Amino acid sequence: MLQAARRPKLEKLWDLVDEYLHNDTESIMRSMADHFEYTLARNKWNLAPQSLFQAAAYSLRDRMIEWWNDTQEYFYDQDSKRAYYMSIEFLMGRTLTNALISTGLLSPYYEALKEFGENLETIADLEHDAGLGSGGLGRLAACFLDSLATLNYPAWGYGIRYKYGQFKQNIVRGYQVETPDFWLESGNPWEIPRQDIVYKVGMYGSVQYVTRSDGSLAVKWEPGHCVGAVAYDTPIPGFNTKNTLSLRLWSSKPLVDMNPEELKADPWDMLRQNQADEEITSVLYPKADSDSGKELRLKQQYFFSCATLQDIIRRFKKSNRPFAEFPDKVAIQLNDTHPTVSVPELMRILVDEESLPWDQAWAITTKTFGFTNHTVLPEALEKWSVPMFAHLLPRHMQIVFEINHRFLEEVKVKFDCSPEVISRLSIIEESNPQQIRMANLAIVGSHTVNGVARIHSEILQQSVFADWHRLWPGKIINITNGVTPRRWLYCCNPTLSSAVTKQLGGNAWVTDLSLLKDLRSHITQEFLRDVREANKVAKERLRKYVSKLTNGAVDLDTSSLFDTQVKRIHEYKRQLMNILGVIHRYQCLKALTPTERSQQVKRTHIFAGKAAASYQQAKAVIKLINTVADVVNSDPQTKDFLTVVFLPNYSVSLAELIVPATDLSEHISTAGTEASGTSNMKFAMNAGLIIGTLDGANVEIVEACGQENHFIFGATAPEVDKLRAERQSVAIDQRLYNVLISIERGDFGASSNYRWLIDPLWQGNDYYCVAHDFPLYLEAQQCVDADWRTPDVWAHKTVLTMFGMGTFSSDHSIHQYARNIWNIKPARMPTEHITTV
Ligand code: NBG
CATH class of the missing domain: 3.40.50.2000 (Glycogen Phosphorylase B;)
Known part of the structure; x- marks a missing residue:
């Protein structure tokens, strides 16, 4: 628990908090009964199995929170370099049984539920899957979190808290019929809403030029609209270790105070705007068959990239280090191209807000990011139209053009590339309208690119990304996937x-x-x-x-x-x-x-x-x-x-x-x-x-x-x-x-x-x-x-x-990411509180 040296106030409170919860069957039953009565406000006449699941989950969450707080403090004390896994999907599935096994609390919970007349398996079956992903990419992210926690690596997962996960599939007369998956219907006992951790995410607007106090010219983006990103944290326990990591998912909410000019508007218009703000994180992969659908997808990507970077930078700044040391403390993995707008966003923060010279900012950025490619299918290599991107993110558009310009200049000078190769390498595709090739941006903005199986990485090197492989041999590597x-x-x-x-x-x-x-x-x-x-x-x-x-x-x-x-x-x-x-x-x-x-x-x-x-x-x-x-x-x-x-x-x-x-x-x-x-x-x-x-x-x-x-x-x-x-x-x-x-x-x-x-x-x-x-x-x-x-x-x-x-x-894969891409080391907390399975 929190070390005495860092307890500035409320000594009495810390004395009380310093007691760990007990893990014997009776204490667990007591915790469940407390949640039953006080969290769920139930009485003994309406003891539904669903509430038993929730009481079990809340009481287990309490125990995970203890280790989780300790873990975060331990990483802080160790001043560990952390890895941040950014993914638009986390396909977590159910949590209860897995968390019980990881924490070593399976048998006392089994016994406790038996005492309450229920079977653990039946109760576990009541949990709704967290289906915030569509397939392998999202499930891989979930397996990686499990391995990161188990192997004691200092890491965080960052993504989006969709209200609706992947649709529910019904089969009607042999046909697939989709209905929304409202996975939060009965609440989500694992997550902790952090109403106090809200970041402002700007969009639209214009770019201004301002003079700094030293007379130099700076660029300032004045967003036309802002929304809030609220953090929801889920503890990720490791197996047979106290180390417990965080999956932080962002949910969007209106920020009325941040948009003062909108205050004057018609209240009904404002309400509609608020609903639109909330919709940003409503659904996984909104339909992209219209311009507004495409814009919503890009908004989601920017929204979670922007909030995540603010959070990472806030944590980094606590150590009072100069930004030059950012890559020594922070490794960010782009899980496929979805979070790639983080590259120009980090540049914008470093150049426009932190006033770093472009070259230094670029060196920091490219030492920070790694990029994993998960498919060779052409339709999955994302592109955004330049006019749409420029409308939503005018400053980022300038930055992307600048990155591309400098990159192509360097290529022309250092390498003898034909115009065809140059046009293939360009981040901007010269179509009508022009398109931003997000994979190219991710490759230019990262120090390492990896494929996910040997044959896939070879195909990347020899065909899909062959030009890049010739340009920067050694940059494209392989790390074969794994499962937990x-x-x-x-x-x-x-x-x-x-x-x-x-x-x-x-x-x-x-x-x-x-x-x-x-x-x-x-x-x-x-x-x-x-x-x-x-x-x-x-x-x-x-x-x-x-x-x-x-x-x-x-x-x-x-x-x-x-x-x-x-x-x-x-x-x-x-x-x-x-x-x-x-x-x-x-x-x-x-x-x-x-x-x-x-x-x-x-x-x-x-x-x-x-x-x-x-x-x-x-x-x-x-x-x-x-x-x-x-x-x-x-x-x-x-x-x-x-x-x-x-x-x-x-x-x-x-x-x-x-x-x-x-x-x-x-x-x-x-x-x-x-x-x-x-x-x-x-x-x-x-x-x-x-x-x-x-x-x-x-x-x-x-x-x-x-x-x-x-x-x-x-x-x-x-x-x-x-x-x-x-x-x-x-x-x-x-x-x-x-x-x-x-x-x-x-x-x-x-x-x-x-x-x-x-x-x-x-x-x-x-x-x-x-x-x-x-x-x-x-x-x-x-x-x-x-x-x-x-x-x-x-x-x-x-x-x-x-x-x-x-x-x-996935442990094997994660060790390779840690060694070959992130350069992070395990930081295991002392284990005296582990109960073995
Ligand atoms: C999928 C691939 C799978 C692979 C997973 C995880 C996407 C875009 N790609 O073959 O199709 O196993 O990623 O790497 O979902």
């Missing part, structure tokens, strides 16, 4: 975790996953049995979930092979190829005699994932999967051998259920398109096998676990390039032909539903190489069936896979 083994093995698969702990004689592997490799050389029969048992338990859990979801209509056969593809629905991920393969299997089954059929491998094909609301092709895939499921599951000839399910509303907590129950997971993107993928790591860590292409992190996973243990197929990235360059039209394989004809015929409802999917294949307009890879995919699936028929072979492969996953922990 706490959530993705220890918590979500307790049976398998216990088996590993038993094998290794302790749970040190939870924070050092590389220990798994020691088990590779002596696989025991007992362990193989344990792995099978864990898989059975997980499958049974999923069976119950699906049965409840479908009101008993779908009862999964847990002895069947569970083949899973769960991720965002996108053409490049090729869920289409998967479902076409399922139709082929269905056709094969139909053609067999009952005796032959009974000898086939029984399979359950599981799909889940959301399609972006305006993405027609992806939505058509969802409709096709659901219709195939209806047909296949109700066909008396096949239903005992083949089941297809689409689980609606894919989320972190649904993944926690699906991952441990999966035998085979599909990562079948067209080679060269998936930057990394992280669910591949989750499945493999849970002893699942992979059917996949040599894309993203699959390449490294199969290298680590043995390619012979997985089912790798399809064109490689260079082959895909060649296919595309030569515009080779691939002949349609007979099996694919039969499948397409069946869809055309209306076997799965009106074929007009699937025009988006089928016509390009008939026309040979097959950018994602589905027709090329389809026969190879079917062959790989045949190999899967063959291995599944010999359970011993299968079991060995699963175990070898799991034991090969040591380097795919």
